Amino acid sequence: MPQRRNLVGKLRNKNTLDTKTATLRVVPKAGWSWYCAYHDTAGSGDDMDEVQFMAGAHIHYHQIDGDVCELNYREHNERKEA
Numbered sequence: 001m002p003q004r005r006n007l008v009g010k011l012r013n014k015n016t017l018d019t020k021t022a023t024l025r026v027v028p029k030a031g032w033s034w035y036c037a038y039h040d041t042a043g044s045g046d047d048m049d050e051v052q053f054m055a056g057a058h059i060h061y062h063q064i065d066g067d068v069c070e071l072n073y074r075e076h077n078e079r080k081e082a
């Protein structure tokens with residue numbers, strides 16, 4: 001019988017299912033986040049200054065290879081309960 005693969009994972013044996021690592025999505029509830037479209041990398045922090053500092057480290061890291069980052073900053077507001 002041929003091995004069957006599906007989207008959830010691969011059955012190693014009758015008791016073990018190896019699952020693929022799902023894409024990790026971080027959705028901040030409040031604060032700020034930065035996102036680099038060039039590297040598809042993101043981070044979050046409490047305020048704009050912190051987020052710019054972290055993004056600066058990201059830019060510095062990739063500058064060595066001559067990459068040019070495309071950074072976006074976003075503020076997230078906690079959703080008010082009705």
Ligand SMILES: [Zn+2]
Nearest residue numbers: 036038039069
């Ligand atoms: Zn980048």
